[in-house]
Amino acid sequence: MSDHAGLVSRLRAAWLSGRTRPLEYRVAQLEALGRFLEDKKQDILEATALDMGKPSFEVELSEISVCRSELNHTLNNLGAWMKDKSVDKNWVWGGGCQGWAGWDQWVPYHLLPAAGNTAGHSLHPQGPLWGSAHHWALELPRQPPPGAPHWGHRxxxxxxxxxxxALPCYLDKxxxxxxxxxxxxxxxxxxxKFDYIFFTGSPSVGRIVMTAAAKHLTPVTLELGGKNPCYVSDTCNVQNVARRVAWGRFFNAGQxxxxxxxxxxxxxxxxRLVPALRNxxxxxxxxxxxxxxxxxRIVGDKQFKRVRALLNSGRVVIGGQTDEKERYIAPTVLVDxxxxxxxxxEEIFGPVLPILTVTSEEDAITFINARERPLTLYVFSSSKKVVCRLLERTSSGGFCANDTIxxxxxxSLPFGGVGHSGLGRYHGRFSFETFSHLRSALLRADGREALNGLRYPPYNPRRLPMLRTAVENRRASTCTLL
Structure with missing residues (x-):
């Protein structure tokens, strides 16, 4: 603990000072992140190209643009999200009595580390701080945290x-x-000891993070990936399916x-699909x-060797070429x-797409449900009924029909896993809610003590009906048509 205890103590002291709570402070930090994106855009493009040859178009689309959108969305709405919200009160607390107030209040957590495993790059914002991920290298906040260590990868x-x-030059150190x-x-x-932990990476490392969090009863958000199924029904436009699946699978070399x-x-x-994928x-x-x-290209030598070994499964019908020096693996499709x-x-995390055959839609549902729940489930079909059946009869962190990614x-949509693919949700307002504690508050004036007589000892059974009427919610009346 001595390695980082001083840093953690300093960050906690800054939070306890109250400086991070006001809207103005949070807006200033978000705007600083925006300036980082603008000022360092070319550096980001060059770094991703040097590390893994990621095309600048993909960096712009999936990282910088998405991050900027998230930042702007938060800046546009943060003031409204932060407002205290009045809540309904029962007869005793709200029935015309003066001096009572009840509301809920969003309070940011104290210290929040964001952690990640190795590989890839992204500026995709996840949560109130930044963290490296096993598929992206940089993630930026949606709401400024009170203070958060960040660890990267090698x-x-x-x-x-x-x-x-560069990033510390833009934020409050x-x-x-x-x-x-x-x-x-x-x-x-x-x-x-931290107050909340965000981790994105593999289930094996996620278990390490969750075990460490359990020691201090620290809540966590885990995004752990997994094997995302893609069911293609017989009723669909094969050419469109092939383009959308190929783009989703081989974007960032599948990472x-x-x-x-x-x-x-x-x-x-x-x-029909294999020739369409080849085209x-x-x-x-x-x-x-x-x-x-x-x-x-694949992000590292270890990752390259792992993905290359997976090519021995089934039979290669498209691609299969590799170059260890360049960490190149061709867009590959496997059958049988x-x-x-x-x-x-295991999660492939590379440009390899296996195709498995099923005898029916029911067979596909059974296959999916027999495995760990994935981060995302994809369905392609021109039939809305098919899409809805897959949606209703399976479980996954997210669901996408007739497109990928x-x-x-x-x-406006929450993002996160379920079961083996993670827990917790984020994106947009969901990030704000995840990384804030929803605190309840009830205040009353110190007078009108007579109101409390009903609940004070010595207890009188004759008071109970009146007290129950005052504090219990009643079920709304219903009308049943026979």
């Missing part, structure tokens, strides 16, 4: 350096800190937590994706994959 050197050196660390250092950091991880479809649909890949990246400026193959036992861009 394979994205350039982005890590940019965040560590007494209330925000950037800490770069690996798993061991992060584990020691978590020995300190996104919400990428479709495998396709479920009938044998007949597979025979879509050629349309996007040319006949040789290795030479395309629009196709990224078995349920127990390595590619189906784009549901994440809506600040």
């Amino acid at each position: 394979c994205c050197r350039n982005m890590e350096r940019l965040v560590a050196e 007494d209330c925000f800190a950037v800490v770069t660390a690996g798993v061991e250092e992060t584990t020691r950091l978590l020995e300190n 996104t937590c919400v990428a479709p991880d495998y396709v479920l479809c009938s044998v007949e649909m597979r025979e 879509a890949i050629t349309e996007f990246y040319g006949s040789e994706p290795r030479n395309s400026p629009d196709f990224a 994959v078995q349920e127990d193959d390595p590619v189906m036992r 784009m549901h994440m861009t809506l600040t």
Whole structure:
């Protein structure tokens, strides 16, 4: 604990001073993050290109633009979100008696570390502070926290350096800190007491974070990814499906937590879908994706070797080429994959798409429900009934029909996992609520003591009916048609 105890103590002291509570302070920090995005945009583009060859178009779209949208959404609404809200009161507390007030109040948590595993890049804002993720390198806040250490990762050197050196110049150094660390250092950091922990990464590391949080009874939000199913029904536009699935799977070379991880479809649909996927890949990246400026590389050597080993599952029908020196893995489609193959036992997190066949829609639902609940479930069908049946009979963190990834861009939708894919939610107002404590408050004047006589000893049974009438909610009257 001595490694970071001083830092944690300093950040907590800044929160206790009350400086982070006012709206003006939070707005100033959010605006500072906006300036960081604008001033360092070119540096961000260069860092992502050096670390993993991520196309600037993808960085602009999925990171900078989305982050700017989240920041602006928060700036537009933060004042309204922060307002105390009056609540209904029963007869005793609100029945014309003077000097009573009841409301709920959003109070920011004290110290909130955001943690992540290794790989990828993003400026996608998750929560009230920033953290590195196993699929993105930088995440920025939606509401300024009272103070939060941040730890990065070791394979994205350039982005890590940019965040560590530049970001503190924009934020209040007494209330925000950037800490770069690996798993061991992060584990020691978590020995300190925090008030809320946000983590995005793998389930295995998520368990470490949750175990550390349990020691101090610290609440957590975990975004743990997982294997996202993509069911393609026989009634759909195959060309459109192929483009949208290929884009979602091979965006950032497949290194996104919400990428479709495998396709479920009938044998007949597979025979139509594979050629359509081949055409879509050629349309996007040319006949040789290795030479395309629009196709990224795997973020690290360890990750490259892990994904390359997954190519031994099933049979390669598209792609399959690799280059260890460049950490290049071609956009790849696998068929004849078995349920127990390595590619189906872990999140792929690379440009590999297995296709498994099912005999029916019911078979697909059974297959999905027999596995851990995913972060996202995708369904493609021209039939609304098919989409609704999959929605109603499965469970997942999120759900998207006839597209991929784009549901994440809506600040009006919560984002998060369920079960094995995580817990908690964020994005837009949901981030504000997640990283704030909803505090109840009831105030009354110190007079009118006679009102309390009903509840004071010595108890008189004759008072009970009157007291129950005063404090109990009554069920609304209903009308039943026979």
